[in-house]
Amino acid sequence: MTTMTPALDIVGVSVAYREVTALSDASLTLESGRVCGLVGMNGSGKSTLFKAIMGVVRPNTGSIRIHGGAPAAARKNGTVSYVPQSESVDWTFPVSVRDVVMMGRYGKQNWMRSPRARDHDAVDAALDRVNLTDLADRQIGRLSGGQRKRAFVARAIAQEASLLLLDEPFAGVDKRTEATITRLLKEIAAAGSTILVSTHDLHALPDLCDEAVLLQQRVLMHGDPREVLKPDNLALAFGVSTTSEAS
Structure with a gap:
């Protein structure tokens, strides 16, 4: 067995x-x-x-x-993926929601961190799943508390x-x-x-x-x-x- x-x-x-x-x-x-x-x-x-x-x-x-x-x-x-507490994140950092979710793909990219079509597809699918597609290009700190949480869940989803x-x-x-x-x-x-x-x-x-x-x-x-x-x-x-x- x-x-x-x-x-x-x-x-x-x-x-x-x-x-x-x-x-x-x-x-x-x-x-x-x-x-x-x-x-x-x-x-x-x-x-x-x-x-x-x-x-x-x-x-x-x-x-x-x-x-x-x-x-x-x-x-x-x-x-393994980690979704942090809100207090441990620098919300002033100049990255968009899409950038944050794309970070979940880093382990699957080459050493130059060049996103491929499947990386963009995975990010788009994750954003859609957490209903953040319309806010994908917004700076992460401009989201509400609940939206920020969903953005990091999307990163974990994209990471697979x-x-x-x-x-x-x-x-x-x-x-x-x-x-x-x-x-x-x-x-x-x-x-x-x-x-x-x-x-x-x-x-x-x-x-x-x-x-x-x-x-x-x-x-x-x-x-x-x-x-x-x-x-x-x-x-x-x-x-x-x-x-x-x-x-």
């Missing part, structure tokens, strides 16, 4: 910054086509976990494999990544945009990609996610969102009982 290689396989990963432990013996396995919510308080290690998956931070111990390969190789060949990492995709957006992003992510997962979403919006998780993870330096719980997000379990991660939004 053939065993499928997991989309993401994290085994015993620990990361420390000098004297501060960010992750301690964290393990997580995700299969292809799944959406997983990552929940934890500030300082729980969510950002460090994303950096380790991207190959930006090297674990002190443990291993991370993306479809059986190393994170650095996955980042280089475009297998098989693993997507999203950091707070619902922060600062209205319910309509949240519903749009949720629909897009579920469609991407249905096509076979794996999605890991870090969010404080606990209300959004049951509708979006197939599974959820509670993180507090290590994985406290991983499973069905409705089970993971029970008040008693949230108290383990946040130190207080909560049934709504954690901050």
Whole structure:
């Protein structure tokens, strides 16, 4: 019987910054086509976990494999895509929406970064999918918060990544945009990609996610969102009982 290689396989990963432990013996396995919510308080290690998956931070111990390969190789060949928090982006940078989405094609272009017809086609299709075609030539900073989120989702779509990492995709957006992003992510997962979403919006998780993870330096719980997000379990991660939004 053939065993499928997991989309993401994290085994015993620990990361420390000098004297501060960010992750301690964290393990997580995700299969292809799944959406997983990552929940934890500030300082729980969510950002460090994303950096380790991207190959930006090297674990002190443990291993991370993306479809059986190393994170650095996955980042280089475009297998993994990262959608950042709005606060980490310089919105004054003089690039258009189309330019941002085209960045998703860099791993598939030659060393001169010369877009080919298939790159332009992929960008056009991604812009159409997130309903930003009419704003393609607008400077990225002139978009609304929800439009900016969709632009970065379009970049991930154009990249054709098989693993997507999203950091707070619902922060600062209205319910309509949240519903749009949720629909897009579920469609991407249905096509076979794996999605890991870090969010404080606990209300959004049951509708979006197939599974959820509670993180507090290590994985406290991983499973069905409705089970993971029970008040008693949230108290383990946040130190207080909560049934709504954690901050």
